[in-house]
Amino acid sequence: MIRAVIVMNTQGKPRLLKFYEFQPPEKQHELTRSVFAVLSGRPDNVSNFVEADAIFGPGTRLVYKHLATLYFVFVFDSCENELAMLDLIQVLVETLDRCFKNVCELDIVFNFNKMHTILDEIIFGGQVLETSSERVLKAVEEISRLEKSSSSVSFVPKSVSGRFGR
């Protein structure tokens, strides 16, 4: 099963943390830091696999993708296929890209709640739920509609979120 999904930026700031086996916050923080320490030391153009035994315990594996200012990291056990996990990261990224129209770090920072919604449509309790980003998008749009119709919530559009950024 998938143990954790971590999205963080290249400075090591967590942008989305989801652990499918409960970890207390200090532990989450520590794990994120250890992952960052490993990833930040890796050059470009190397494999996307890292042994995670030392961080997450025996038998765990980690795949990651480094895109612009973000690391997308999936941690999982030996029941999953590494390349399939790498593909799943791609599905997540493609979905985000369609959702936010050329996703960038700011989108993720200000819409971290929406990130949870999207992730929940792709991974469910550590298992792969949906691999078609069209389908994920449909489900997420449905949820957004529901949110809008019941109250005045909406997501922060990029033009506005930019104002808050540095």
Added chain:
Amino acid sequence: MALTGMRGLSVFISDVRNCQNKEQERLRVDKELGNIRTRFKNEKALTHYKKKKYVWKMLYIYMLGYDVDFGHMEAVSLISAPKYPEKQVGYIVTSCLLTENHEFLRMVINTVRNDIIGRNETFQCLALTMVGNIGGKEFSESLATDVQKLLVSSSCRPLVRKKAALCLLRLYRKNPDVNIDGWSDRMSQLLDERDLGVLTSVMSLFVALVSNNVEAYWNCLPKCVKILERLGRNQDVPQEYTYHGIPSPWIQVKTMRALQYFPTIEDPNTRRALFEVLQRILMGTDVVKNVNKNNAAHAILFEALALVVHLDAEKEMMSQCVALLGKFVAVREPNIRYLGLENMTRMLLVSDVQDIIKSHQAQIIISLKDPDISIRRRALDLLYGMCDVTNAKDIVEELLQYLNTADFAMREELALKAAILAEKFAPDLSWYVDVILQLIDKAGDFVSDDIWYRVVQFVTNNEDLQPYAATKAREYLEKPVLHETMVKVSAYLLGEYNHLLARRTGCTPKEIFIIINEKLPTVTTSTVAILLSTYAKILMHNHPPDPELQKQIWSIFRKYESYIDVEIQQRAVEYIALCNKGAALVDVLAEMPKFPERQSALLKKAEVAEVNTAEQSAIRIRSQQQTSNALVVTDQRPTEGSLPVSQLGVVRMPSGKMEASTQDQTSFQDQGMTKENGVITEVVPQDVPPSDILGDLLGPLAINGSPATAVPVEQRNQNLLSVVEATPEAAGSLALTTVDNQPNSIQPIVNIAERFNELCLKDSGVLYEDPHIQIGIKAEWQAHHGHIVLFLGNKNTSPLVSVQALILPPTHLKMELSLVPETVPPRAQVQCPLEFVNLRASRDVAVLDFSYKFGTAMVYVKLRLPAVINKFLQPISVTAEEFFAQWKSLSGPPLKLQEVLRGVKPLSLPEMANLFTSLHLAVNPGIDTNPNNLIACTTFYSESTRATLCLIRVETDPSDRTQLRITIASVDPTLTFELKERIKEYLVNIPTQTPSAVVAPSQPQSPVTPVAYNDPGAMLAGLL
């Protein structure tokens, strides 16, 4: 404006982003937390909308790594909100913040259930998602049926059904009691699913069910092959599930994974169909430009390779696989090369292909120099796995060369692996010595003590090797800069064998002394100790005596006579005293005797270090298959009794200790232990398989020589007799003193005995607690299986280090303890699962030897684990007829035992019934017509017998509650007896008086104290 919804949240996020440093961030977060806390506390009528906003903020703060220890109630309460947005937040945040056992969750079970069985699909999805993420046993009990219904319902949308499938998977994992009878047919229907989204989830559920019980799902096997055929031919696959032109790679991969749980495929048609699919995958996958397409295609390919290997395909297909892998280990694309190396390692298990793999050796060695450490590791693993007598020299020399440039993170592993290969496959012994000495020379910092102990063992046991090793040691001493480990091993070897070099130039005792003594000022105390022993040995070999050398050495001994380190001080004093004994010196300091044969501590260590995954077990299995035929430490130790005490080498003990050890010996001998040379040798090591938990656990114990504890003799008799097998290694190194022994200054803050007794009657609670650590326990019992999780909670703000947990299992329990991390980080809780299998009835108790270090204080504690006989009981109700039929058929001892108990704790009948219930005995009212009597029934589970019915009858005297008569019957006399004794303990004894675990201060002077030893001789012996 768009922001009106969650303006506060956005403002807060950008405030945090704008903080210049961590301190500012903390201030801002604290301010916000304070604000939220006040709002939650004071504004009783907070709107759902406001609550939602605060709860999102909490989640954000939580993600930043701050503890949010309040507001959980508010998050949970949002689940009951009527509107979607609030409900959604409630569900999402709850699944992130709470654990499955959180008490608040219990309060919303009903709401969750209503959402699941309700008509609103979006609510169903939310509820399923939360349950699928954090649902525990209680959710499982109340929701499993409803979730099953959703999964098979024809009226539900795929969106709901796919979530129901995975939710069910979670509930099933949390509670294996979930009724899945008849699921094989249902599963088979589910695998016909046309919607690929639902099929993805169903396949994950299927994998989980099959991994648990493959027998029940044979009927699904052809369905899996059908799915692969459908996807392989791209039939009926909608565009949205085609990924770069490949029909759902995930389902293909998962299906092939599922097939690997079936031991074989017997039906020839199915097998043929599957192999056609596999063949097409093997042939039709090429490395292409598009990275994502490449990944997807190769995900399928690698899974197909694994399946082919699993199915033990014909040789032709296997060779095809190896050829493909050979191609992959040479490609540039790093991911493919990584997996190529990994899968080739897995291929090592397949017979007949080793030679083809070996032909790629040069290519693999190139990957050992790849810029990516992940790839280097895989290459190292593969080289390690493929090494045998034919290529050992090449590979080991390659590893040695690589050692110079390898990154620090890998050096220790590299050194260990090189040492193991050298040991296992050495074409000749002198080569082995060369390799190890080179290793120490090049990477001394990364060579663990075990490695040099091992080379000393070999040299000691092989006389032919001794002059060579001594010469080599002498050569290395010429080097101007020498690693300290090299000083140790050289000094040790030259101390033992300097006389073998006597005729060579530069090798007189005096010259050897001088060259060794040059190192003395630069080394640490542990090496000084070895050097002193070496000097004593040089002195002993010095014939005719050279007065000047004697004077020099004596002056050094004198200098250390008052040295601050007790170990060194003691050696100096004793060697001086020995020197005055004249001829006796020769006896006392004679060469070390040969070491008894045993499994290499290195191999053991490597096994422990190896990761416990299916993939890597390939290497381990292979390393077990290949016995080290090249080098064997021969066991030529003299028979017991023929060895005079005076040949003890440097291991000596004062007479008082001798007596103590003799006493000890008598108690050990009963357990099949003999002792000689101050070392306890296990007589039955062959009975212990290499993977045996004892062996693995004892490895580190012996190596570390961790400070042991004093166990009062009566304690030992009471608790440890059955487990004493495990203690001799700790007790083995009988020695004079220890350098780092410290008495326990830390006392438990709970009554350990009481805790144990409580935990015997319930399944979770605190087992032990002191000012630094709390050890909690949570147990689940299923027939003869037990599953205990130890929760090690560090209460401090600094880490607990050197954490060790060793289990001394009694003979009637099979146990497996997962790895215990060496460090418990500050304020963190670590979980250590522990599996039990009950073999037979016994009242013996498993003991957990737990130790950790806080600051400089070593804390050591023995804790009894509540895996007691009554945990393997399952209450059962029987009718009066059944009862009496059984009761009559079991007539008299030893199957039926009766005893009158006096001095019973006065208990009313309901109280006694409660006690029985907590002991897993079902009280069956109405069978006995006498209201003062109690009938209870239960079934006992063990691996060999499965369920054994036990009948219990208690007759009480209403006028005198302190006495009663108890009768117990079962078909197993041992069980009858053990159960009677166990129940008696509860009825008669006041449990708190039974001594259980002690936190015993380590007292080096106590007669029965086994003490860690710092002498290399004894440590080597300890290794054996």
